[in-house]
Amino acid sequence: MGYYRFLHQLSGMDEKDRQSEERYQDQELRSLLRHAAEHSAFYREVFGDDLADIRFAGDLRQLPVIEEELFNERIDDIRTHIVRKKRGEAESPERGQLPRLWLSNLDLQKQTAAVDHFKKQHGAINLDMKRATFYHGDFVPLGQKEGAFWRDIYYLNQRLYSAHHCTEPFLSAVVRNLDGFRPDFIDGLPEAILAIARFINDHRLLLDFQVVAIFVETELLSESERLEIENAFGCSVRRWSMKTERSPFLSECPAGNLHFNMRTGVLEFTEKGEVLLTRFHTKGTPLIRLKIKDQWMPVHCQCPCGSVHPVVRKPLKPVSAFLQSRSRGRVTSLYLATVQEKFQKAAPSMQFVQNSLDAIEIWLSGTDFIPAELEQNIIREMAGIFGEDMNFTVRGRLNGASEEPGPAGLIINNLQFPQTCQSDYSTD
Ligand SMILES: [Zn+2]
Numbered sequence: 001m002g003y004y005r006f007l008h009q010l011s012g013m014d015e016k017d018r019q020s021e022e023r024y025q026d027q028e029l030r031s032l033l034r035h036a037a038e039h040s041a042f043y044r045e046v047f048g049d050d051l052a053d054i055r056f057a058g059d060l061r062q063l064p065v066i067e068e069e070l071f072n073e074r075i076d077d078i079r080t081h082i083v084r085k086k087r088g089e090a091e092s093p094e095r096g097q098l099p100r101l102w103l104s105n106l107d108l109q110k111q112t113a114a115v116d117h118f119k120k121q122h123g124a125i126n127l128d129m130k131r132a133t134f135y136h137g138d139f140v141p142l143g144q145k146e147g148a149f150w151r152d153i154y155y156l157n158q159r160l161y162s163a164h165h166c167t168e169p170f171l172s173a174v175v176r177n178l179d180g181f182r183p184d185f186i187d188g189l190p191e192a193i194l195a196i197a198r199f200i201n202d203h204r205l206l207l208d209f210q211v212v213a214i215f216v217e218t219e220l221l222s223e224s225e226r227l228e229i230e231n232a233f234g235c236s237v238r239r240w241s242m243k244t245e246r247s248p249f250l251s252e253c254p255a256g257n258l259h260f261n262m263r264t265g266v267l268e269f270t271e272k273g274e275v276l277l278t279r280f281h282t283k284g285t286p287l288i289r290l291k292i293k294d295q296w297m298p299v300h301c302q303c304p305c306g307s308v309h310p311v312v313r314k315p316l317k318p319v320s321a322f323l324q325s326r327s328r329g330r331v332t333s334l335y336l337a338t339v340q341e342k343f344q345k346a347a348p349s350m351q352f353v354q355n356s357l358d359a360i361e362i363w364l365s366g367t368d369f370i371p372a373e374l375e376q377n378i379i380r381e382m383a384g385i386f387g388e389d390m391n392f393t394v395r396g397r398l399n400g401a402s403e404e405p406g407p408a409g410l411i412i413n414n415l416q417f418p419q420t421c422q423s424d425y426s427t428d
Contacts, residue, residue, distance in 0.1 A: 002109035010117040010263065018308040025262045026056045028280045036286040039080035043286060057266045065276060066290045068246075075099045079285045101245045101285035110281040111249075114264050115240065118251040122238050123212035124185035131158045132178060134188030134196075140165060149174055159183070166192035171199040182209035186233070190216040194225055197232035211235050219243070219250065219258070220314065246287065247294055248277050250312065253305040260296075260310045267310065269298050272397060297414070300355075315412070323354045323413055325386040333411050335385050340410065342381065346374050353412045359391040367396040 014020060036043040037051045047063055054060060071078065079102050103111075116126040124131075139151050140162035149165035152158070159181050166174060175196060186193065193216055200207065211233055219241045229237045239258065240251040249261045260267045268276040268289070275296050279287040299311040322330040340350045349365035362378055364370060375394045382392045 002106045003113045006110045006113040007117055007120075010113065011120070013263070015307040015309060021262060021308050022057070025266065028263070029057055029060075029266060029278065030055065032278070032280050032283070032286060032288070035080070035283055036288060040078055040286055042074050042077035043288065045077075060266060060268060060276075060278065060289060063289055065270075065274075066288065068291060068293070071290055072099055075285065080283065098244075098246070101282060101287065103245070103282060103284040107281040107283055111242070111264075114249060114261060114281075115242070115251075118238075118240055118261070119185070119187070119213070119215055122215075122236070122254075124187075124215070127157055129157065129184035129212075130182065131156070132161060132181060132183035132186045132188075133158055134161045134163050134166060134186070134192035136163045136189060146173075148177075150177060161188075161192070163189045163192035166195045171195065175199055175205065179208050183211055185211050185213055185215070187215035188217060190218045190221060190225070193229060197229040200232040201228060207233070213238055215240060217241060243294065245282075246277065246279075246290065246292055248275075248279075248292075248296070248312075253303060253307055255303055255305040257299070257303050257305070257311045258313065259303070259307055260312055262309045267296070267312070269296070271395075273297065273315065323352060323360060323386075323411055324357055324415055326357055326389050327387045331385060336411055339378070339381055339385070343374070343378060346371075347378075351410060351412065353414070355414045357415065359393065360386065362392060362394045364394065364396045366398065368398050370394055370396050 013024065033043075033047075033051050033054055037047065043051075046066070050062055053062060119126060137160070139160060140149050142164055144165075149162045149170055151160045153160065161174060161178070178196070193214060199205075213235055214229055214233055214237045216229075216237060216239055218239055221237065221239055226237050238252045240249075241247065241258075242249045248267050249264045250258045251261060252258055264281060265277060265279040265287075268278075270276065273295075275292050275294060276289045277287065277292045278289055295315055296312040297315045299313050301311065303311050322332045323336070325331050336352050339352075340347075343350065347364040347367075351363040351365070353361040353363060355361070360382065362382065378394050379392045383390070386392075
């Protein structure tokens with residue numbers, strides 16, 4: 001019931017309506033925080049009375065960041081005990097494994113509904129339509145060399161294909177079976193789906209069925225991989241990702257951008273490039289402002305698809321090493337290296353970050369105090385190179401660049417937006 005109710009609720013909402021989406025997000029956030037305060041000893045202790053002041057997602061900043069180490073250490077106090085430990089689950093996780101979140105049935109149903117709603121937006125209706133899923137698992141013994149490399153789950157209207165067997169010499173058997181099954185949509189692991197697509201393209205096979213869409217569970221898919229799959233199946237490919245239970249739910253829109261689904265939580269980005277995740281459907285083990293390892297950065301633009309859910313991207317190294325001057329065009333990293341050399345003594349490590357056409361941030365590592373004279377000198381130097389019509393901000397950070405998990409390197413050019421956002425440089 002939880003699944004259907006939430007799916008129905010999601011279908012009635014409008015992703016393009018900022019006000020109502022934010023109102024919903026704030027509501028869910030308050031409900032999660034209230035729940036955590038009532039049932040979790042850890043959050044009562046850490047957040048205390050501050051919790052009452054949180055009304056909106058933007059207020060979360062008032063609460064402390066929860067480091068993953070602390071989260072793991074105190075997970076027993078974080079768990080709300082509205083869920084019982086699953087039978088057979090180990091008391092302590094195996095070495096090197098993170099302790100699992102205990103989630104309630106409703107948590108899991110809502111998570112599934114959110115993913116299914118995404119697929120529905122692209123024309124695929126789970127349970128109603130025939131679904132072929134490429135999946136890692138030992139439901140087909142790894143050593144099996146012939147016979148069926150798939151299994152049916154009748155009540156889910158789904159055929160599972162063993163991803164281990166999406167390799168030669170099994171490919172032709174898998175493709176033949178897929179053609180006989182005639183799925184309405186395909187989802188699962190990109191490597192397996194890609195291998196099938198290559199086989200179909202290489203052998204110029206014509207398929208007997210037409211899927212509405214293909215959903216690959218990945219954050220990154222190269223243009224050539226996408227084309228390979230689209231050519232084989234004649235439909236569009238959409239990415240989605242919820243890598244672990246501590247990862248944000250991201251999904252690709254028709255414009256090809258990855259959106260964070262703000263109906264499932266709050267994603268915050270700190271100036272240091274850290275990513276903080278609050279997830280709503282974690283009533284069993286509330287996850288609030290957890291500093292996660294996944295590296296994402298916000299793309300500040302209105303997506304052409306119209307959704308107000310935030311667009312994110314991986315902090316990839318810049319394609320070409322340059323920053324943009326408002327009036328003088330590109331400034332290559334060579335110039336910035338000379339700036340760094342000049343101030344080597346006072347500031348051994350520098351990084352230049354550009355988030356908008358008007359402004360550049362200069363980060364100095366290993367200090368949080370910048371003498372006024374040094375600041376003035378750096379700004380003068382930058383203005384000499386980039387022109388007087390831009391803003392320069394000098395900032396310090398305590399961690400050395402090498403220790404930072406975030407973007408490293410001399411320059412970070414965030415003007416290189418993905419997909420179709422290039423025309424908009426606004427950073428509000
Ligand atoms: Zn979009």
